[in-house]
Each structure stands twice: as structure tokens, then as C-alpha cells.
Amino acid sequence: xxxxxxxxxxxxxxxxxxxxxxxxxxxxxxxxxxxxxxxxxxxxxxxxxxxxxxxxxxxxxxxxxxxxxxxxxxxxxxxxxxxxxxxxxxxxxxxxxxxxxxxxxxxxxxxxxxxxxxxxxxxxxxxxxxxxxxxxxxxxxxxxxxxxxxxxxxxxxxxxxxxxxxxxxxxxxxxxxxxxxxxxxxxxxxxxxxxxxxxxxxxxxxxxxxxxxxxxxxxxxxxxxxxxxxxxxxxxxxxxxxxxxxxxxxxxxxxxxxxxxxxxxxxxxxxxxxxxxxxxxxxxxxxxxxxxxxxxxxxxxxxxxxxxxxxxxxxxxxxxxxxxxxxxxxxxxxxxxxxxxxxxxxxxxxxxxxxxxxxxxxxxxxxxxxxxxxxxxxxxxxxxxxxxxxxxxxxxxxxxxxxxxxxxxxxxxxxxxxxxxxxxxxxxxxxxxxxxxxxxxxxxxxxxxxxxxxxxxxxxxxxxxxxxxxxxxxxxxxxxxxxxxxxxxxxxxxxxxxxxxxxxxxxxxxxxxxxxxxxxxxxxxxxxxxxxxxxxxxxxxxxxxxxxxxxxxxxxxxxxxxxxxxxxxxxxxxxxxxxxxxxxxxxxxxxxxxxxxxxxxxxxxxxxxxxxxxxxxxxxxxxxxxxxxxxxxxxxx
Numbered sequence: 001x002x003x004x005x006x007x008x009x010x011x012x013x014x015x016x017x018x019x020x021x022x023x024x025x026x027x028x029x030x031x032x033x034x035x036x037x038x039x040x041x042x043x044x045x046x047x048x049x050x051x052x053x054x055x056x057x058x059x060x061x062x063x064x065x066x067x068x069x070x071x072x073x074x075x076x077x078x079x080x081x082x083x084x085x086x087x088x089x090x091x092x093x094x095x096x097x098x099x100x101x102x103x104x105x106x107x108x109x110x111x112x113x114x115x116x117x118x119x120x121x122x123x124x125x126x127x128x129x130x131x132x133x134x135x136x137x138x139x140x141x142x143x144x145x146x147x148x149x150x151x152x153x154x155x156x157x158x159x160x161x162x163x164x165x166x167x168x169x170x171x172x173x174x175x176x177x178x179x180x181x182x183x184x185x186x187x188x189x190x191x192x193x194x195x196x197x198x199x200x201x202x203x204x205x206x207x208x209x210x211x212x213x214x215x216x217x218x219x220x221x222x223x224x225x226x227x228x229x230x231x232x233x234x235x236x237x238x239x240x241x242x243x244x245x246x247x248x249x250x251x252x253x254x255x256x257x258x259x260x261x262x263x264x265x266x267x268x269x270x271x272x273x274x275x276x277x278x279x280x281x282x283x284x285x286x287x288x289x290x291x292x293x294x295x296x297x298x299x300x301x302x303x304x305x306x307x308x309x310x311x312x313x314x315x316x317x318x319x320x321x322x323x324x325x326x327x328x329x330x331x332x333x334x335x336x337x338x339x340x341x342x343x344x345x346x347x348x349x350x351x352x353x354x355x356x357x358x359x360x361x362x363x364x365x366x367x368x369x370x371x372x373x374x375x376x377x378x379x380x381x382x383x384x385x386x387x388x389x390x391x392x393x394x395x396x397x398x399x400x401x402x403x404x405x406x407x408x409x410x411x412x413x414x415x416x417x418x419x420x421x422x423x424x425x426x427x428x429x430x431x432x433x434x435x436x437x438x439x440x441x442x443x444x445x446x447x448x449x450x451x452x453x454x455x456x457x458x459x460x461x462x463x464x465x466x467x468x469x470x471x472x473x474x475x476x477x478x479x480x481x482x483x484x485x486x487x488x489x490x491x492x493x494x495x496x497x498x499x500x501x502x503x504x505x506x507x508x509x510x511x512x513x514x515x516x517x518x519x520x521x522x523x524x525x526x527x528x529x530x531x532x533x534x535x536x537x538x539x540x541x542x543x544x545x546x547x548x549x550x551x552x553x554x555x556x557x558x559x560x561x562x563x564x565x566x567x568x569x570x571x572x573x574x575x576x577x578x579x580x581x582x583x584x585x586x587x588x589x590x591x592x593x594x595x596x597x598x599x600x601x602x603x604x605x606x607x608x609x610x611x612x613x614x615x616x617x618x619x620x621x622x623x624x625x626x627x628x629x630x631x632x633x634x635x636x637x
Contacts, residue, residue: 003256003607003622006410007111012628016115019411023458031056034460037204037219039191039246041068043163043441044424045225046170047448052223053177055453060217061174062186062206064241069171072227072239073444076163077284077377078147079155080127080441082120087144091152093117098629100439103149103329104404104432105581105595106603106631107259109624111411112429119450120442124156126449130169133158145289145373147437149329149636155438160284160377166441170448189215190554191246192482194222194253194420197474200465201250201420205478207486209554212547214479216470221419221456224250225448228403228425230263232562232569233514234506236400237269237282243558244565247407247426255415256607256620258408258428260565261573264435264582265515266401267333270384271353280399281384283356284377285437288326290361290370291394293317293333295354299344305355305393316340324636331434331582331595332636334398338515339593341397348395357393398515402440404431404582405572408607408622412455413447416607418463421456423447428605433581486546489556494539498552501536502559505529505566513566513573518586522574526567533563568608568617575619578602590633599631 008019026034034057038049041063049061065071085091097117101108124142128134134156135143144153158165177183188209195203195216203218229244230236251257268288270281296303297314316336318325326333337354340346347353362370367390371378378389385395406428413421413429424444431439512525536559544550579588579595580602588596597603605622 001416001609001620003408003416003620004410005109005622006412007109008411012110012114015111016118020454023454024461026457026461028056032058034058035060035219036221036223036456037062037217038223038225039204040071040225040227040424040426041065041171041174042071042073042225042227042424043166043170043444044426044448045223046071046167046174047445048223048225048423048452049183050170050173050177051449051453052456053182054173057182059177059183060186060219061183062189062191062204064188064190064209066187068174068185068187069167071167072242073167073441074164075237075239075282076441077160077282078286079145079157079162079438080123080166080445081147081154081436081438082124082156082442083117083154084121084124084142084144086141087153089152091154095152096120096154099150100430100436101432101629102634103436104434105597105634106432106599106626106629107580107624108430108432109605110626110628115451116430116443116446119446122450123442123445126445127166127169130172132165132169135159145286146327147285148288148327148333149324149436150327151324155286157286160286160374163441166445170445191226191249193249193478195474195478196253196417197468197472198466200418202465202468203470203475205475205482207482210549212545212550214482216475216479218468218470218472218475220460220465221421223421223423223452223456224407224426225423226426228406229562229565230400230403232506232566233400233509234502235272235277235280237266237280238401240279243561245558245561247422248561248565250407250415250417250420252610253417254610255417255420255422256408256609257405257568258605258607259405259433259572260569260608261513261576261583262404262433262581263400264330264402264404265334265398267330267337267398268356268396269399269401270381271348271350271395271397281380282399282401283381283394283396284374285330287356287374287377287394290373291326291356291358292360293326293337293354293356295340295345295347297345301345305347305357314340314345321636328636329434329436331584334515335584337396337398353395353397355393356396358389359393362390400510400514402435404428404433404435408605412458413451414455414459419459419465421452423452433583486553486557489542489553489560490544490546492537492540492542494541496535496539496541498540498542498556498559501532501540502555502562505532505559505563508532509566509569513570516584516586517573519574522570526570526574529563529567529570536560536563571617572606572608575606576602595634597633603631
């Protein structure tokens with residue numbers, strides 16, 4: 001199959017305007033004739049459902065939580081990027097575009113990234129109009145701060161609660177449409193499968209998590225905004241319910257999965273503290289604006305930090321990357337933290353941590369100023385660790401956080417399955433091999449507020465679809481297969497908990513497909529995953545019934561999908577014989593231990609097609625063409 005990204009012709013700066021003009025339109029009266037399913041209520045899903053309903057479409061909106069405002073977007077802390085240039089420090093749409101392309105190590109699509117930069121300013125205007133309480137300067141103008149991978153201040157923020165405030169804005173817009181009868185909400189529903197009829201996505205099958213009832217829903221198009229798969233590592237900063245199941249079901253129905261090995265390890269997380277810990281906590285990247293990262297110069301130095309003099313501290317990021325210092329991109333900061341700990345210079349009880357120190361910032365600006373910027377983050381850290389960051393440095397270590405891989409989409413955000421649109425973290429389109437901080441919120445809202453309202457109309461107006469109801473045999477077949485899988489899980493009756501299998505899978509991936517990989521380890525990981533999956537279907541224990549609220553059954557289904565998806569991650573990582581961004585293969589690095597790309601052979605998107613449970617997936621390549629930026633070795637020195 002030839003991948004057609006449907007990138008418009010013409011100059012980069014004019015592509016989006018040209019494309020919007022050329023898209024077919026649905027007139028306002030006809031919009032009422034269309035039903036659209038939106039799966040997910042985070043920033044991408046909530047903004048999409050609200051925007052589409054505002055236009056006149058009838059929308060069914062599904063979420064796995066008890067309320068749309070509990071979507072995982074609420075956990076984002078540090079901010080959202082936009083090229084407003086309020087600081088007059090040299091920012092522009094082109095600079096945001098370039099920083100994002102470079103930050104992704106030149107492995108993203110130029111046209112999509114430039115569009116993202118273009119609409120970034122509209123997002124801020126939209127959110128201000130909704131009443132989002134962004135931080136402001138003394139004179140009343142919106143405040144900005146810096147984030148990794150940029151030398152300008154372009155990140156808008158609401159203390160350390162930016163995701164929560166932005167989500168409440170989308171939620172208020174969504175609930176307005178619910179009150180008007182244009183959106184029907186379906187909370188506590190988990191998508192079990194996608195329904196495909198005549199090669200088009202025409203609906204979904206979901207399970208009511210309270211009653212256990214399986215429901216079918218038909219539509220003219222399906223918009224999937226189900227987030228990322230970082231929980232495949234078991235320990236991650238993601239909410240416990242975050243999973244790969246919806247996108248993996250779509251993959252098995254014909255949607256290609258792009259770059260699954262591109263995962264982001266965030267450098268500023270609270271370190272692991274126990275074997276039975278269920279998740280990790282992120283400390284916002286914004287802290288690196290004022291916090292200085294360091295370790296003792298002498299390996300094995302276990303003195304308390306306040307007893308280690310300045311002359312015996314190694315501010316390794318500032319020393320190695322003088323231009324960007326502590327604000328290097330996440331993949332660079334994470335690998336360097338791991339390298340220091342591997343040298344025996346890690347701190348804390350485990351030795352798997354580095355210091356993030358605010359002493360100089362407090363002495364320079366005063367405790368009140370620092371508290372105004374980061375107060376709730378400092379409180380959160382102290383509640384979790386019982387250590388006061390105003391008096392002692394934070395201890396941080398990299399952790400699984402975000403994924404750049406996702407379902408392949410074209411310029412219209414449509415997958416290889418006509419009628420299936422994918423947005424936010426669930427798609428692959430904007431971040432390449434590494435996401436810059438504060439760009440996830442930007443992408444989610446750009447997709448929902450400013451892209452999908454145009455492109456879905458072009459699809460609906462330009463594609464013929466016979467009327468379909470849930471009485472169609474495809475729905476009955478999908479329900480049958482979903483029920484069979486649930487019964488199979490409940491009938492295993494083994495002796496090992498689902499969490500135990502998930503924990504072991506996470507350990508395998510962290511060890512062999514985490515911050516660094518090598519070919520030998522990837523081959524070993526694939527074999528271990530296959531063996532673990534085989535044992536799961538023979539020895540897992542899934543108590544309870546399918547006819548009631550059963551969280552054990554929920555987790556079993558998600559872990560079963562993770563056990564299959566993890567192998568696809570490893571296959572993709574093994575196939576990519578280079579290092580780029582978050583994919584660091586130890587066999588491909590510069591003399592200074594930085595990622596070494598192979599642009600001649602791997603300047604492409606790797607899109608995988610499902611060929612059967614026991615068959616090797618088929619690789620399709622979308623060449624990445626760079627006409628507006630020069631492919632260079634990424635440097636932050």
C-alpha cells in the first residue's frame with residue numbers, strides 16, 4: 001500500500017490556507033445529518049467534540065473516566081507553547097516550527113509541524129476567551145517561561161496546573177454542547193473494538209464499566225483521542241487507566257501504527273521508591289528554568305547535599321551544553337542523568353537520582369518569587385518525599401512519560417482506514433523522535449479546535465457512505481469477538497496476577513527498549529515478551545464476572561494488549577538502524593555519545609501493517625522530505 005500523506009503543494013507558509021480552501025464543505029443545514037463518534041475527552045477529544053458540535057454535527061463522546069474532566073490531560077503541569085513573541089526575544093512561527101523539527105531530531109513531517117506553529121497563537125486567544133487563568137506579568141500581559149529545546153520564552157502557563165486549567169476550558173465548552181443536546185456523553189465506557197464496514201470506520205463497540213454491558217454505536221466517522229501507551233512500561237507518569245487498547249484494536253482492523261519505538265523518557269520525575277509502586281510522579285520541566293541539575297564529582301559520595309561544597313559538584317548539563325544548559329531537550333537530559341548514575345555518581349538511597357537544586361534561585365529572587373512560580377509543585381514534592389525543596393535539592397530521575405509513536409495519519413489527521421481520524425498523543429504526526437516540553441497541550445488543542453473541524457468536513461462531503469445502523473452484521477460480529485475475548489480472559493484461572501505480568505513486561509522494556517537499546521538486547525526482549533505472553537494466557541488469574549464492575553477484568557484486557565503491542569515496539573526499534581531523539585541505539589552514536597542519525601537510509605516514518613497474530617507485521621515507509629530546514633547533526637552546545 002502506498003502511503004499518501006496528502007500534503008498540499010505550494011510554499012510551506014501557504015499550505016494550510018490553500019488546503020482549507022480546497023477542502024469540500026458541508027453546509028450548516030447538512031451538518032445536522034451527520035453523526036460523529038469522539039473517543040476520549042482530554043484536550044484533543046474534549047476540544048474536538050465541543051468544536052464539532054458547535055458547528056452543528058451530532059456527537060457521541062466516550063470517556064473511560066467517570067467525568068470528562070478527569071482525562072489524563074489534567075496531569076500536565078508546565079505549560080503550552082505558542083509563538084506570540086510577547087517577550088520580544090526573537091520568537092516567531094518559523095522559529096517555533098524549526099525548534100520543533102530540530103527537537104524531534106528531524107523525524108517529523110514539515111507540513112504538519114508548520115501548521116501546528118501557525119495555529120499555536122489562535123490556541124492562546126481561544127483559551128483566554130474561555131477564561132483560562134494564565135499567569136500574567138505585573139502590567140497584565142500574559143507571562144511566558146522557557147522550556148527545554150528553545151532559547152526563547154514561549155511557554156504560557158497557569159502555575160503548575162496548566163493541563164487542568166486548559167482541560168476545564170475545553171470541558172466548559174463541551175458541557176455547553178451537552179446542555180444544548182448536540183453532544184451525548186458516555187462516561188465509564190471502554191472501547192473494545194472498531195467497526196469497519198466496506199473499508200470505512202463506521203462505529204465502535206464499548207463495554208459499560210459499571211454494568212458490564214457491551215454496547216454498539218454507529219456513526220459517519222470516528223475520531224480517536226485516546227492518549228498514549230507509556231503505561232506499557234508499567235511504571236510511568238501516566239494515569240493508571242491510560243492504555244494502548246483502542247489504538248491497538250484499530251491497528252488490528254487495518255490502521256497502520258507509526259514509529260511505535262519512539263517513546264519519551266522525562267528527566268524530572270520523582271525516583272522509584274519501591275517494588276510495588278503503582279505509578280510515578282512527574283515534576284514539571286518548568287522547574288529546570290530555575291533549578292540547577294548536579295551530582296557529586298566523586299563517584300560514591302553519599303554526603304548530604306548541603307555538605308558537598310560547590311567545588312565538588314558537577315553541574316554536568318551546564319558544563320556539557322553551555323548554550324542551553326539545564327534547558328536541553330528531554331531525551332538529552334534523560335540520557336545524561338542515566339550516564340551520571342551509571343558512573344556511580346547518582347544520589348539517594350538507590351543511587352538512581354540526581355539533584356535539582358533551587359538554592360541559587362531562592363538566594364537570587366527570594367523564596368516568595370519561587371513559590372509564586374512553582375508553589376504547588378514544591379508542595380506536591382514534599383507530600384510525596386517528606387523533603388522540603390526550599391531547604392534541600394529535589395531528587396529526580398528519568399521515567400517513562402509520553403510517546404511520539406501512534407497511529408499513522410495523513411495531513412487531514414485521517415488514518416489508513418477511511419473515516420478513522422486520530423488526534424493528540426494517539427497519532428504520530430507532530431513530534432518526530434522526541435517531543436519538546438509544552439508541545440503536547442499545543443498539539444492536542446490545535447488538532448481539536450483548529451484542524452479537525454475543517455478536515456472532517458472535507459471527508460464527509462467528499463466520500464459516499466451508505467446508511468449504517470448497529471443492526472449491521474459487522475457490529476454483531478465485533479460484539480461476538482469482543483465477548484469471546486472477555487470470556488477467554490475470565491476462564492484462564494491461573495495463579496499469577498495480571499499486575500505481576502505487567503510489572504515483568506515493564507522491566508523487560510525498560511531494560512532493553514528504554515533510554516538506550518542495542519540489537520542484542522532487542523532480540524532478547526522480543527523472545528522474553530513472546531514467552532511472557534504465552535504464560536499470561538495459561539497462568540493469569542482474572543477473578544470476578546463480566547456482568548458487573550470488575551477492574552481486574554479491565555486491567556487484564558489492557559495488559560493482554562500491552563503484551564502484544566510491546567513486541568511491535570521492539571520490532572520497530574530493531575528495524576531502525578540509527579539513533580534519533582528518544583530512540584538511542586548504542587551501536588549508533590557520535591564520539592561524544594550523542595544520537596547519530598542515518599538520513600540516507602532512515603529519513604522516513606515507519607508505518608506497520610497488521611498481518612495476523614502469528615505473522616511479522618509489514619513495514620511501510622513514508623519518506624520525510626525537508627525542503628525548508630537543513631538536516632544537521634542536532635547540537636545544543
